[in-house]
Amino acid sequence: MSSGGPSRRVRADAERSTARILEAAEDVLAEDPNAPLERIADAAGVARATVHRRFSSRTALLDALAAHLNERYLRALAETRVATAPPLVALQRLTETIFDLKLCHRFAIQLDAAITPEVLAGVDLLFERLRDAGVITSADPVWCRRVYLALLHEVNDLSADSPTLTALHAGSEVEARINLLVGTVIGALGGTDTTNGLLVRPSLAGD
The missing domain is CATH 1.10.10 (Arc Repressor Mutant, subunit A)
Structure with a gap:
């Protein structure tokens, strides 16, 4: 034994x-x-x-919360296949996952330590691929990522009954937030909103 x-x-x-x-x-x-x-x-x-x-110490606890959330970020980047999936599909999937994380990690999501250089590099890669695919025209992935994260915060803070969300007539509140963020980011970065107000949910097998 x-x-x-x-x-x-x-x-x-x-x-x-x-x-x-x-x-x-x-x-x-x-x-x-x-x-x-x-x-x-x-x-x-x-x-x-x-x-x-x-x-x-309290600092050790906060560091542990940040590390746990960082692991979730990295898992999300892997699961959404930011390096291989069609870039617009990956952006939509990643956005959906981040909104879920914001609901589950309302405190840790505010910790800067949770967003490591590895996480930032994954998001930057996604915006490079969006540019290369012609979805956006902005050439600086770091700027694209900063715009995305800033708008993500603003969209997340919208009340559920906001006219901006309800006007999208999406199937759910989460879908409305995803559509709003993806469409706004693409437009802000010199592209055209290809979602047409509807969340695209292609099958994983079709990637």
């Missing part, structure tokens, strides 16, 4: 408690960015000493 069994169980328990702490931190800090670690421990259902053992 392997002597590593109990050790593996201890590690698994530690990973589960860490995940609960991070999940609780997202919820608590989204409501109160200045909430103490003790309140996060209560929300996670763990002893306060456990939080301090897993995260030596």
Whole structure:
């Protein structure tokens, strides 16, 4: 019988408690960015000493939240296939994923450390491909990315009953936000909105 069994169980328990702490931190800090670690421990259902053992300081906890979100960003870039899928399709998929992340990570999404150079490079690559495909004319991918992220923030902040969203007559609020962002970004970067007010959902098999 392997002597590593109990050790593996201890590690698994530690990973589960860490995940609960991070999940609780997202919820608590989204409501109160200045909430103490003790309140996060209560929300996670763990002893306060456990939080301090897993995260030596508030900064360590914030770094962990940023790292977790960065992993999600990188996974999104891989899943949307920004390097190989038709670039407009990849832009729509990436936009949908980011809106989902904004809902699930309302606090961590504000942490600059969550957007690493690797993530930025993936977004820049997408805008290079959009330019090469003739979807946009702007030649600077860094500028394109900055425009995209700024407009993403503005579209995300629109109320659900905003005339700007409801006028799109999309199938859902999320689709309306995607259509609005994609169409506006393409227009701002010297292209033509090819969505025609409708979210394009091509099958993965057709890429």
